[in-house]
Amino acid sequence: MSDTRPIDELLQSARKWLAAGELDATRILANRVLARAPGHPEALALLSGRLPEGPPAHVLEAAGHNNRGVALAEAGDSEGALACYDQALALDPDHAEAWSNRGNSLQLLGRTEAALESYDRAIALNPDYGAAYANRGFAYEKLDRMKLAIADYDRAIALLPHLVGVMINRGNALIGQQEPELALASFDAALARDLSDTPAVLIEALNGRGAALNDLDRFDEARAMFDQVLQIEPLHIGALANIGAALHRMDRFEEAQAMHLRVVALNPNEAVAHYNLGTSRMELRQLWPALLSFTRAQELRPHYVEAHWNASLCRLTLGDFERGWPEYEWGWPANQRGMRDYGQQPRLSLESWVGAEPIEGITLLMHAEQGMGDTLQFCRYARLAHARGATVILEVQSPLVRLLARMPEVSLVVEMGADLPPFDRRTPMLSTPLAFGTTIETVPAEVPYLVADPERTRVWRQRLDAFPGRKVGLVWSGDPRAHQKAAHKLDKRRSMRLEQMAALGAVSGVTFVSLQKGSPASQAAAPPAGMILLDWTEELDDFADTADLVAALDLVISVDTSVAHLAGGLGKPTWVLSRFDGCWRWMAERPDSPWYPGLRLFRQPTRGDWAPAMFQLARALESFVGEQDLVKQNLLF
Numbered sequence: 001m002s003d004t005r006p007i008d009e010l011l012q013s014a015r016k017w018l019a020a021g022e023l024d025a026t027r028i029l030a031n032r033v034l035a036r037a038p039g040h041p042e043a044l045a046l047l048s049g050r051l052p053e054g055p056p057a058h059v060l061e062a063a064g065h066n067n068r069g070v071a072l073a074e075a076g077d078s079e080g081a082l083a084c085y086d087q088a089l090a091l092d093p094d095h096a097e098a099w100s101n102r103g104n105s106l107q108l109l110g111r112t113e114a115a116l117e118s119y120d121r122a123i124a125l126n127p128d129y130g131a132a133y134a135n136r137g138f139a140y141e142k143l144d145r146m147k148l149a150i151a152d153y154d155r156a157i158a159l160l161p162h163l164v165g166v167m168i169n170r171g172n173a174l175i176g177q178q179e180p181e182l183a184l185a186s187f188d189a190a191l192a193r194d195l196s197d198t199p200a201v202l203i204e205a206l207n208g209r210g211a212a213l214n215d216l217d218r219f220d221e222a223r224a225m226f227d228q229v230l231q232i233e234p235l236h237i238g239a240l241a242n243i244g245a246a247l248h249r250m251d252r253f254e255e256a257q258a259m260h261l262r263v264v265a266l267n268p269n270e271a272v273a274h275y276n277l278g279t280s281r282m283e284l285r286q287l288w289p290a291l292l293s294f295t296r297a298q299e300l301r302p303h304y305v306e307a308h309w310n311a312s313l314c315r316l317t318l319g320d321f322e323r324g325w326p327e328y329e330w331g332w333p334a335n336q337r338g339m340r341d342y343g344q345q346p347r348l349s350l351e352s353w354v355g356a357e358p359i360e361g362i363t364l365l366m367h368a369e370q371g372m373g374d375t376l377q378f379c380r381y382a383r384l385a386h387a388r389g390a391t392v393i394l395e396v397q398s399p400l401v402r403l404l405a406r407m408p409e410v411s412l413v414v415e416m417g418a419d420l421p422p423f424d425r426r427t428p429m430l431s432t433p434l435a436f437g438t439t440i441e442t443v444p445a446e447v448p449y450l451v452a453d454p455e456r457t458r459v460w461r462q463r464l465d466a467f468p469g470r471k472v473g474l475v476w477s478g479d480p481r482a483h484q485k486a487a488h489k490l491d492k493r494r495s496m497r498l499e500q501m502a503a504l505g506a507v508s509g510v511t512f513v514s515l516q517k518g519s520p521a522s523q524a525a526a527p528p529a530g531m532i533l534l535d536w537t538e539e540l541d542d543f544a545d546t547a548d549l550v551a552a553l554d555l556v557i558s559v560d561t562s563v564a565h566l567a568g569g570l571g572k573p574t575w576v577l578s579r580f581d582g583c584w585r586w587m588a589e590r591p592d593s594p595w596y597p598g599l600r601l602f603r604q605p606t607r608g609d610w611a612p613a614m615f616q617l618a619r620a621l622e623s624f625v626g627e628q629d630l631v632k633q634n635l636l637f
Contacts, residue, residue, distance in 0.1 A: 003032050004159055006128050007040070008097075014046045023049050036128065062092035069101055078108040096125040100132040107139055115139045130159030134166045141169065146177040164190045164201055171208045180215035187212060203229050207238045211245075219246045237267050244276055251607070253283040271301035278310060283581055287314050287588060305330050317584040325434035329354070353425040355435035360389030362424035367395040368416055369428045372543070373562035375400055376569055377585065377595060380449045381432035383409045393423055402544035403566075406451040443594040447571035452551035453544070460552035467534065469509040470625050473550060473567070474533070475558035476501055477520035493579045493608070494560045498523040500610050503618040504557075505530030509625040513553060515546060515563050555624060557617065560586070568596030575620070577613055580604040 003010065014029035026046055033043040069084030085102035088095055103118035119136035122129055137152030153170035156163065167190040174183035187209035195202040210225030223246060229239035244259035260277035267273050278293030294311035297304050308330035315324030353364065364385050368375040375396050382392045386409035394404055394413045405413040414420055427435055438444070464471045477495035481487040498520075504512070505528040514524040514535040527533040540546045547566060550556060556567035557575045560583055567574040576593075578586050578601050586593060586601055593599045600620070602613040 003029075004161065006130060006159065007033055007037060007126070011042055011046070014043075018046060018049070062088040062095050062098065064088075065091070066095060066098045066101065069098070069105070073101070073105060073108075078105045081105045082109070094125055096122045096129055096132070099125065100129065100135060103132070103139070104135055107135070107142070112139050112142050116143075128159055130156045130163070133159065134163065134169070137166070137173070138169055141173045141176065144176070146173050149173040150177065164193050164195065164198075164205070168201070168204050168208055171205075171212065175208070175211055175215060178215070180212045183212040184209060184216070199232055203232055203236060203239075207236070207242060210239070211242050214242060214246050214249065217249065219250055222246050235266060237263055237270070237273075240266070241273065241276060244280070248276075248280055248283070251283075253280050256280040257284060269300060271297040271304055271307065274300065275304065275307050275310075278307070282310065282314065285581060285588075287318055290314050291318070313584045317588050319440050319587055321433070321439050325438065329431065329434065352431065353427045353435060354431050355437065358388070359385060359425065362390055363393060363411075363422070364390040365393045365395060365420065365423040365426040366429055366432065367426060368397055368400075369430055371562065372397050372400060373560075373565045375404075375429060376450070376543075376562055376565035378429040378432055379404055379407070380444050380569065381429070381436060382407060383446075383449060384432075384436050384444055385409075393421065395420065399542040402542055403450065403547055406453075406544070407449070408451075440594055445595060445597055447569060447597060450547060450566065450569035452547045452570060456545075456548035457551040460549050463536075464511070464513070464552055467511040467532070469511050470554045471513055471552070472510050472621070473513050473515045473553045473556040473558070473563070474498075474501065474504075475515045475556075475561055475563045476523070477516060477518070478559060478561045479518055480520075493581065495520070496559060496577070496610050498526075499528055501531075501614060502528035503614045504528070504621065507618055507621045507625065510621065513549070515540075515550070515556065515558070555621075557621075564599075565596075568593075568599050571598060573598045573600075573624075575600045575602060575617060577610065577617065578603045580607040580609075 005013075010029050010033050014026050014033070017023075017025040017029065026049070030043045030046040033040050034047070037043065065084045065088035069081040069088065072078075072084060073081035082102060082105040085098045085105065088098040089102065092098070099118045099122035103115040103122065106112070106115035106118060116136060116139050119132050119139065122132040123136070126132070133152045134156035137149045137156060140146070140149035140152060150170060150173050153166050153173060156166045157170065160166065167186050171183040171186035171190070174180070174186060187205055190201075190205040191209065195205065206225045206229045210222040210229070213219070213222035213225065223243065226239040226243050226246075229236050233239075240259060241263050244256045244263060247253075247256035247259060257277065257280040260273065260280055263270075263273045264277055274293045274297040278290045278297065281287075281290035281293060291311055291314040294307045294314065297307035298311065301307070308327050312324050312327035312330065315321075315327060353359065366379070366382060366385065379394060379396070382394065385392050391411045392409060394407075394410055395416055395418075396404055396413060398415050401413050401415050404410060412421065436442075436444075476498045478491045480491050480495075498516075504510070510532070512527070512531055512533045514521065514533055514537055516524060517537055517540070521535070521537055524533055524535040524537075536549070540549065543562075543566060546563065547570060550563075550567050550572055551570055553572065555573045555575065556563065557577070558564040558567070559577045560579065564574055564576045574596060576586065576599060580603070582601075582603060585595065589603075591601055593601065602617045602620075604610060605612050
């Protein structure tokens with residue numbers, strides 16, 4: 001097996017063997033150094049059985065400053081240690097250990113970017129300096145540069161395979177990189193060592209392994225890890241926080257909240273603890289307490305992106321648009337808003353417009369982000385931009401191109417990812433409410449702002465006239481997005497099965513029309529008893545086709561999907577079934593929406609229970625049919 005110890009360590013051992021008169025051992029170590037550093041003068045001296053000449057005085061003085069720095073660092077005086085390392089390096093700029101130690105002090109002082117420069121110098125001087133790789137990896141991890149951190153940890157482990165702490169740090173970085181399987185292997189490698197004499201290291205390995213298992217949804221195994229931690233240290237905050245995270249992932253939000261409250265009590269100045277408490281409160285629809293938690297997290301960590309983002313969702317749900325929209329902009333890096341690199345195209349401005357200056361006479365690109373429902377809701381702001389004198393270009397998802405090209409205020413609609421024409425400024429669509437200073441009172445709710453094809457709608461009405469009663473569109477499920485873990489979990493909460501709409505089958509005077517696309521559409525072949533359900537969805541290739549059909553209907557009933565925004569934007573009466581923890585756009589408790597005048601909300605009263613909302617909706621549908629019949633008979637005005 002090759003000796004992977006750093007060269008400095010090999011030389012130190014060789015000196016000791018020589019001092020003890022063990023020439024054979026000295027020569028073995030000297031040869032190992034020469035194999036990696038041919039011509040190394042000290043190794044050559046040791047190979048001949050003599051100590052090299054003593055180092056120059058300035059090198060000895062530099063070593064003294066470095067050693068004093070180490071002593072001060074161990075005493076907790078990072079500023080004093082840094083000054084000593086700087087003195088050492090002023091005397092001996094090639095002192096690799098001083099450069100690495102300097103990086104450590106800079107990290108402790110919160111100057112992580114500067115620390116990277118010191119580690120770079122140490123590694124340039126000694127490419128086999130395992131500790132410098134390990135410490136630089138930790139700096140990269142703190143800066144959320146996980147790929148670089150993992151690469152440095154791999155190099156450090158290759159050089160110093162006995163350092164369990166590096167394996168643990170590597171596992172944590174892999175969790176940050178959303179690679180829980182690889183992280184688990186890293187923690188397993190650490191736990192394969194005998195850590196009985198280092199309980200602090202054992203705790204970190206167990207806690208990290210539990211966090212990886214959490215991310216793999218192996219909650220029982222994760223809890224076993226955390227319980228082992230708590231047996232060693234009963235009030236270990238990290239383990240308690242991870243138990244809270246596991247409970248949250250299992251949708252046991254009351255228990256998660258109780259655990260996070262315990263963590264906050266133990267560590268009231270930890271921003272993440274307040275953030276975790278806020279997320280559980282959000283799920284429990286405790287919006288004001290959740291906002292307080294996120295605000296406290298921001299106070300403790302002013303640039304805590306996720307805390308700002310979730311605070312914005314609370315504010316928007318509560319109707320505080322004035323403070324909600326500016327805070328929503330914090331989601332730009334965290335949620336990959338504006339995913340396209342506009343700088344790759346010539347003559348295109350990188351700067352995003354959020355309303356600070358006039359746009360008269362310029363070409364404004366409004367580009368889609370997030371889902372198609374978001375695009376359908378916020379493309380309305382093209383009207384406002386056009387009214388201010390801008391030429392408006394939309395960049396949107398492919399299924400929306402034909403529909404939005406019908407908007408008279410839009411000059412051009414480009415499919416997302418296609419080549420763009422020149423433009424002057426750009427704005428993500430969900431930044432437009434901020435750009436136009438939108439409040440509850442000034443939501444641009446004039447409908448329709450989406451346009452159906454009159455001729456195609458006339459043809460649909462003729463086909464529908466062959467069937468009795470009111471014509472009501474149905475959507476019972478969103479896009480499952482099984483390949484996106486978080487989105488899939490959310491979709492399961494907002495969607496239902498067609499059979500759960502059985503109460504609608506008892507309402508007479510209605511013919512239902514399926515607007516359901518995707519894999520759940522197959523359920524239309526077996527509707528609930530009493531329900532007449534037409535299914536022409538194979539004829540609907542995009543949202544323009546769907547809009548033409550929706551325009552011919554009397555009402556649309558939908559779970560919270562893009563079709564609800566399509567129907568609302570067409571000015572069609574629209575009823576939305578909203579999950580208990582409903583989207584911020586539907587706000588809190590309101591039966592209506594400021595975004596769509598003809599929209600009604602039917603909310604789950606408790607998580608996962610659609611029956612009360614469906615009962616309420618079925619009774620409302622009976623009234624709707626009766627009112628429509630009276631209108632038809634000219635008895636209701």
